[in-house]
Amino acid sequence: MSERTIALVTGANKGIGYEIAAGLGGLGMTVGVGARDAERRDAAVAKLRAAGVDAFGVPLDVTDDAGVTAAAALIEERFGRLDVLVNNAGITGGMPQEPTRVDPEIIRTVVETNVIGVIRVTNAMLPLLRRSASPRIVNMSSTVGSLTRQSAAGDDTGPIAAAYSPSKTFLNAVTLQYAKELSDTNILINMACPGYCATDLNGFRGHRTPEQGAVAAIRLATLPDGGPTGAFFDDEGTIPW
């Protein structure tokens, strides 16, 4: 078994996921670049390797049962375990998304990726994570999933979004259930909000860089034993539910 820490980041071919992979690699981890498109995956792996990261490609569409099972088999075969899983892949489903007009199909698609995709990948990787001395799972959430923030008068809470924002609320709720079930294990599972970052997801309108957006997830991926679990963080600290 490898002495190095083995990490997998989903949706790591670009944006915040790429920077999380670069950051974990910079800390000396071996990083699996989970990405659904072969060309984009290969390009990201090559760029990371050129930057000195021990990166390898993992074909991974989080909505595809067989593909996720194959991704777990690939990691098992190469390393026998997984230490860090960052569930970063996500979509907005496109805007506008007013609840009074939204196509239910958009909600299904967004939940399939942002929530069920996380459950699918997490459950496929759990047997490998259970073999780690200090397993960490980070789910990329958002403050737009905070019901407290969404209902606070006067706050800038982003666009009205019947699919994207509730998908992150749903993800937070599911992550809490994992934390409860896994509370008697050494697995720490938390949610990270990257802040509003300039990426494809928002037409590059965010005011933070993807590198800045990666910081919260990297911190949660490297928590010491006995650290928090079932919590929702950004760079400033905990975020209200």
Ligand SMILES: NC(=O)c1ccc[n+]([C@@H]2O[C@H](COP(=O)([O-])OP(=O)(O)OC[C@H]3O[C@@H](n4cnc5c(N)ncnc54)[C@H](OP(=O)(O)O)[C@@H]3O)[C@@H](O)[C@H]2O)c1
């Ligand atoms: N940007 C922000 O301001 C912001 C704020 C709060 C939270 N977040 C969250 O941060 C995470 C990363 O977002 P980002 O801003 O970096 O977005 P991004 O640049 O659009 O990157 C999203 C990544 O997810 C991948 N992805 C989408 N669907 C997938 C699927 N079915 N299977 C595998 N990979 C898939 C994309 O791959 P392709 O290249 O193949 O499409 C891409 O690699 C998301 O969970 C997002 O909700 C972002």
